[in-house]
Amino acid sequence: MIYEDLEGKKVLVTGSSSGIGSATAVLFSRQGCFVGVHYFRTKDGAEKTLEQVKKNTDGLLLYADVRDEKQVDEMVEQFARGAGGIDILINNAGSLIDRQPFETATVDYHDDVYATNVRSILLVTRSALPYLKKSKGNIVNTPVRSVCIHIGSVAGHTGGGNGSGIYAGAKAAVATETISMAGEFAPYGIRVNSVLPGFIETRFHERFSPPQRWKEIAEQTPLGRNGTAEDIAKVVLFLASEAAGFITGEYIAVNGGLYMRA
């Protein structure tokens, strides 16, 4: 799959040391993009992603805790300087962190989930905004300059389960803020959309779901399997491309039919 209009674009993918972010970074590199490969705790994972990226094009290794304003500003600045701007921002970094039901959840856990999944999107997007506004755009005859994509979750629709309700609330906020940002940034020519993954086989579920759960969910899924990181990356790529040039404030659920709605 090649989207020719993406060639040469400067793409920053947060949380690309693992899973969905890593697959997304590699897929963008196959389109000829310059890719910012970002990590926090998993430097070796990010190095492996960058190695893959460099088989196709070029990129930069970037470090930041996305909960931290100063670190985010430095990371975004480092990428923009190294790449010569930012055309596409993928806000993918996020985590369930733990499973804590509302009955026993700690305030620290609650705040960390929101800082990791929601504050992070404010910090990275706000910091990248001046560059996204300056991007030259890839689409002739439309005012669209640049693109911002958030990774939400099916949990934002369903409320999650088994101690993931607070995370579900945070991902619902991501979906709603996608719409708000799409309205606010449209005059700048920036499209903003989100992708809502279902059950995707990455480190996320290696940490938080037992093997039996993987099997159960695959059996409950109409398309008969769990998702892969590449399933999500391909949809992110579509939303970033000219093929989605008139789409903003929208989400695409990628879950094999696990959650369907009219």
Ligand SMILES: NC(=O)c1ccc[n+]([C@@H]2O[C@H](COP(=O)([O-])OP(=O)(O)OC[C@H]3O[C@@H](n4cnc5c(N)ncnc54)[C@H](OP(=O)(O)O)[C@@H]3O)[C@@H](O)[C@H]2O)c1
């Ligand atoms: N897997 C699923 O079924 C699923 C379903 C719905 C939504 N999602 C969402 O998809 C996104 C990617 O998840 P994944 O499945 O690919 O999980 P993953 O393999 O665990 O990757 C998570 C990524 O987020 C980064 N990250 C987490 N906390 C961070 C922090 N404080 N600062 C900076 N980076 C941080 C991690 O970086 P380091 O490891 O370097 O710290 C890692 O690169 C997340 O937003 C997740 O909520 C996943």
